[in-house]
Amino acid sequence: MSGKKVTSLDVARAAGVSQSAVSRVFTKGASVSEAMEKRVREAAERLGYRPNVLARSLITGRSRIVGLVVAYLDNPFFADAVEKLSHALQAEGYHLLIFTVGNSGADLDGVVSELMDYQVDALIAASVDLSGALVARCASAGLPVVLFNRGIDKSGMSAVTSDNRAGGRRVAEFLLAGGHERIAHISGWQGSSTGRDRREGFEAGLRAAGAAPLEVIDGRYSRAEAAEAARAMMDRPDPPDAIFVGNDYMALAVMDVLRFDLGLSVPGDVSVVGFDDIAMSAWPAYDLTTLRQPVRRMIAATVEEVLARIDTPSRRPSRIEIEGPLVVRGSARLPRSGSGGESE
Amino acid sequence: MSGKKVTSLDVARAAGVSQSAVSRVFTKGASVSEAMEKRVREAAERLGYRPNVLARSLITGRSRIVGLVVAYLDNPFFADAVEKLSHALQAEGYHLLIFTVGNSGADLDGVVSELMDYQVDALIAASVDLSGALVARCASAGLPVVLFNRGIDKSGMSAVTSDNRAGGRRVAEFLLAGGHERIAHISGWQGSSTGRDRREGFEAGLRAAGAAPLEVIDGRYSRAEAAEAARAMMDRPDPPDAIFVGNDYMALAVMDVLRFDLGLSVPGDVSVVGFDDIAMSAWPAYDLTTLRQPVRRMIAATVEEVLARIDTPSRRPSRIEIEGPLVVRGSARLPRSGSGGESE
DNA sequence: AGGTGATGTGCAAGCGTATGCAATCACCGC
DNA sequence: GCGGTGATTGCATACGCTTGCACATCACCT
Known part of the structure; x- marks a missing residue:
């Protein structure tokens, strides 16, 4: 309906005040009288004026x-x-x-x-x-x-x-407490600090118990690569009984491979633990034990x-x-005693 | 290192030309000689100049x-x-x-x-x-x-x-061809055109065969509401043998309820068809038959x-x-003959 | 030689807003 | 009644850029 853009100058004219007055009304801590404020706001309302953020940025630098x-x-x-x-x-x-x-x-x-x-x-x-x-x-x-x-x-x-290192460590402890003996890791991309920290924390956790990972493969945050890694691991003569996966997104792919490709039971044959706690991890089709990122x-x-x-x-x-908690669900075998898991 | 913002004027001075010349070099279809172009670009490069998009917008209006x-x-x-x-x-x-x-x-x-x-x-x-x-x-x-x-x-x-209506219709035909007799619908939000169109197309498809939906509940694009709707439907004395869900996101929730809450088999006891073909629908844990949105x-x-x-x-x-194709996977009983599904 | 385009360049006027400065004003204490 | 104080307001400028216009240059043509 109306022609084009309405500027602070238009409002100023309509309200019979200066352009700076209009500006001040719309600028947070500026000094304006009540009367002025009212007049300007009315005119602005009537014309449908709103300050141009871009023009403002030009001068404020923000x-x-x-x-x-x-x-x-x-x-x-x-x-x-x-x-x-x-x-x-x-x-x-x-x-x-x-x-x-x-x-x-x-x-x-x-x-x-x-x-x-x-x-x-x-x-x-x-x-x-x-x-x-x-x-x-x-x-x-x-x-x-x-x-x-x-x-x-x-x-x-x-x-x-x-706290990715602490998280990785926590997962290691949990899997050890669950009595797993051949624990592998499909890591997040090792070019990323996140991927590295989780792996290092995880390895440190195992080491503290005198253990070491059975195998570590970089999943590079890709479902396809994680799936491939899982297949490779299970193809070993001594396949893992637990896999810690660098994030949930990949972990779900790993579970799919284990269950539907290889016909294995999770956690019956292999435990899987992820990292992130994305919404889908709580869905019953996966019910993934994972370290939550808050x-x-x-x-x-x-x-x-x-x-x-x-x-x-x-x-x-x-x-x-x-720090985030370990969220214990059903994709990994539980420790015997109560030691090792906190539910949320 | 360098102090602050470098402007076109700085570049102009450094190159010994006018500010407008600099502007023209950086403005698409402006007329500049090769020599000018070279000089300006060099100076710009040296100073690390890049045009300020905001200032440009102010004047161009874009x-x-x-x-x-x-x-x-x-x-x-x-x-x-x-x-x-x-x-x-x-x-x-x-x-x-x-x-x-x-x-x-x-x-x-x-x-x-x-x-x-x-x-x-x-x-x-x-x-x-x-x-x-x-x-x-x-x-x-x-x-x-x-x-x-x-x-x-x-x-x-x-x-x-x-083409949501055509899609809904296609789903109806597919389910009918599969020999389903009590077909229900958990719809997308009926306040949205998309939700309405899919439902209408679906109902039209049934009607064309002299059939009608067993029941229609609005799932409002919410996993929780869709799950609730599924439970309600299956609680009937004559529960559906097929459910068309208004989008995949809800359909996955419905499958979870059917299988893990109610212990039913999909598609053994109930067929489920979705709409969208999100990535997860192709995952083996769901393997959802759905109408793809391209x-x-x-x-x-x-x-x-x-x-x-x-x-x-x-x-x-x-x-x-x-238009999008029906992607036939494993979550819905197939028609006897080859008629009714195109794989992708 | 003079005219006629085509081409490249600088000048200057904005685009819509914020803000320092000076001017105005009301009000106050003495 | 007077200088002082603080609150409001308008004026003018600046932010970094594009673009119409005028002008200079140069090649080319008749």
């Missing part, structure tokens, strides 16, 4: 846009995380501009450039490993970077993860860190680890 | 941002769609600003306002029903709206869906429509329906 780089959106863990992240940021008046990147991460460089072109206030990388060069670029541009579900120690960016708290921490870094650019990046 | 409103991100169908959508738009130089909205859709009004504040070039609503008032708002602001997986006929927005083509059509509407604001919104 866009209220947070860039999100994400790779594995097919893994429900991340879909869930993205949804919660979006919600949380939205509540704070920020919004997510999303950039998907092939799992290769090859074009990551270009993606980060594009991100910066949009003058995003911060960058969240969900399960994506940024190269040192990229981090430097962001740092020199004063762009706060927060890693979600990835952690790199030596760099200048914040990172939020669960997504809610991880997201809260991420958002908090992002906002803090935006408000205080000088703030030092911090490394946040959140 | 942000190259597309707003995405999405509700059910826990349903893998949408997670998948979002990923593909993001990829496709990214390839065209656009990016997604995402807005999640509670399934209630109560705050939809506010969300659309925020969207418009960011001067998005277009709005894609994935499985969200926009009220007439909202559509009017967008139309009067000259904002193209494209519905994904929702279609409303009477309105001024484009819509891309699969996501790839739907996304391609959506992107095409979005770009066309952006380029040609006067263009009339169009309604696009894409």
Whole structure:
């Protein structure tokens, strides 16, 4: 109906005040009288005025846009995380501009450039490993970077993860307590800190009991590769009696292979334990024992860190680890005594 | 390292040319000599200059941002769609600003306002029903709206869906051909066009054979409600021998209830057919027969429509329906003869 | 030689908003 | 009644960029 965009100047004219007055009414802590406020708001309402965020960004230097780089959106863990992240940021008046990147991460460089072109206030990388060069670029541009579900120690960016080492260790203890003797591991991608930490914690846990993994194969966060790894393991003369899988997404594929391809019983023949506790793990068709990543708290921490870094650019990046419980379900043989599992 | 933002003016000075020259080098079809191009690019490279998209948007009136409103991100169908959508738009130089909205859709009004504040070039609503008032708002602001997986006929927005009526009908025919006699339906939310169309097509299909659904319950796209509906149906004195579920996400919940809660066999005791063909439906634990929505083509059509509407604001919104095949797997009893199923 | 395009460049005017500064004003204590 | 104080307001500028316009240049043609 109405012609085109209505600007603060239009409102000013309609209300018989200056453009700056209009601006002040719509800017948080500015000083405006009640009368002015009322007049302007009425005129604005009548004309259907809303401030242009882009123009505002140009001058304030803040866009209220947070860039999100994400790779594995097919893994429900991340879909869930993205949804919660979006919600949380939205509540704070920020919004997510999303950039998907092939799992290769090859074009990551270009993606980060594009991100910066949009003058995003911060960058969240969900399960994506940024190269040192990229981090430097962001740092020199004063762009706060927060890693979600990835952690790199030596760099200048914040990172939020669960305590992956402790988690891996906990799984090892649980499987040992269950009396398993040939415990294998299909790991998360060993190029990722998350994948490595879980493996190391797991191996440390076994070692503490004088044990060692029967075999470790890198599943690279792929269902297909995890399935292949499972087949290879079960093809051994001494197949494992328990497999710890680097995340639930792969663990479900492993269970499918064991049960439907190989006709084995889980946990009768082989125990399976995952990591993440995605929604599907609780479904009765899988009923997967897994180490939960407390997504809610991880997201809260991420958002908090992002906002803090935006408000205080000088703030030092911090490394946040959140512990999650082992969720004991039916996919792994239980320890005899009560020792070893806490239900939630 | 370097201080702060480097602007086109900095580059201009460094290259000894005017600021407009720099701008022209970075603006697609502008006229620049080779020599100029080279000089400017070198200076830009050296200083690490990249155009500020926001400032550009302010003057061109185009942000190259597309707003995405999405509700059910826990349903893998949408997670998948979002990923593909993001990829496709990214390839065209656009990016997604995402807005999640509670399934209630109560705050939809506010969300659309925020969207418009960011001067998005277009709005894609994935499985969200926009009220007439909202559509009017967008139309009067000259904002193209494209519905994904929702279609409303009477309105001024484009819509891309699969052929839900034909799909529903196809399912009915398949179940009838399979010799089922008491066919029930747990529908998608009847407040959504998609849910209604599938139900109507399904009922029409039954009717054409002189049959009628045993019972229809609205599952409202919720796993919990679908599960409850399944229990209620099976509690009848004459329980169904087949259930058509309004989408895969609910269908998996229904299968869980039938098999693990009620100890029934699928398809031995009850056949189950879904709609969407999400990745999990192909997993052996479910092996769900379902009507595939061709996501790839739907996304391609959506992107095409979005770009066309952006380029040609006067263009009339169009309604696009894409047919998908029935994917016959193991969750429903097969017809005797070969008639009735095409494998993919 | 003068005209006629075509081509490349700089100038300057914005795009819609925030904000420092100075001006105005009401009000207060003395 | 006066200087002072604090709260409001308008003016003008700046944010980083695109683009219409005028102008300069140069090749080419009649």
